Amino acid sequence: MKRVDTSEWPCTIARSAAVLGDHWNLLLIRQACLGMRRFDDFQGELGIGRNMLTIRLNGLVDEGVFRRVEYQNNPPRHEYRLTDKGRAVYPVLAAMAAWGEQWLSGPEGTPIVLHHTACDHDMRAVVVCSECAEPLNVHNVLAIAGPGQRK
């Protein structure tokens, strides 16, 4: 009766969901994207229990999303930093933020505005095709079996 593990399913969404389909993981990566690195900071900011936090951080380190770095050694202390793989989750968070902004904001409006420093505009994330740069939607994308397919 272990929780179902989808990390080996022949589907990139299922595999991603094994890591990203957990609200604490998402929130931890979000905080890390904002520059947070320390155990107690994550704990205090998110209100996650310390035991949960330990389990999540270890899991994300095992996944290669975080790296555990000693930042002083007397007494030994470490912090959790995003790896390249971890930083690559940012676009997913941005897409989730865009969805949340459009569909989950109350009448007061969005609680967070994203500002793109590269072009100096407030913006929202848009998910587009790598080949033609048009926005994607359910109707214009087909999923077909790739080389790693087996099931």
Added chain:
Amino acid sequence: MKRVDTSEWPCTIARSAAVLGDHWNLLLIRQACLGMRRFDDFQGELGIGRNMLTIRLNGLVDEGVFRRVEYQNNPPRHEYRLTDKGRAVYPVLAAMAAWGEQWLSGPEGTPIVLHHTACDHDMRAVVVCSECAEPLNVHNVLAIAGPGQRK
């Protein structure tokens, strides 16, 4: 000791995570994006327990992601269809698929290839700025308080 609910936090990612930070929800929406609508089809394809499935589908209907539609009434039978809000999750899934493809594929390569019918190319999703169309990354986006902020 109920599971922490982040749906009212003043953060669009936390709010989205309350819905999308659950692997079954993600997988159900994925299946629905592929055209699946029936209880038994979801159950059989994903292998999710029937009780879990009931809870998840009801939850997603309450959230407004799915709509429960009667497709015959003798005996009464219904199916679950995506609403506009539900279809709007697709870009998030596409972004997750792109991350999974790059970081979670084994040596055999990706199990799934996405094909953009609009431009007739195989592609991956790219998350860009709505204003300048440049790809986003951790370093060039700032999160600042919006009108709905309070905390």
Added chain:
DNA sequence: CCCACTGAGTTCCATTTTGCAACCCAATGC
């Protein structure tokens, strides 16, 4: 020297969630 504090975790325990299997019900199909 003693005490409190900091950072980063453990441990314990009571609730919830999961997952699985078995069961229910109404209308067909054969």
Added chain:
DNA sequence: GCATTGGGTTGCAAAATGGAACTCAGTGGG
């Protein structure tokens, strides 16, 4: 009239979750 189909419940045991208290090593203050 008996099994099948679609869409669920119910019951139960194994895990995950959340909260609070406790640990441990070094530091800073008095």
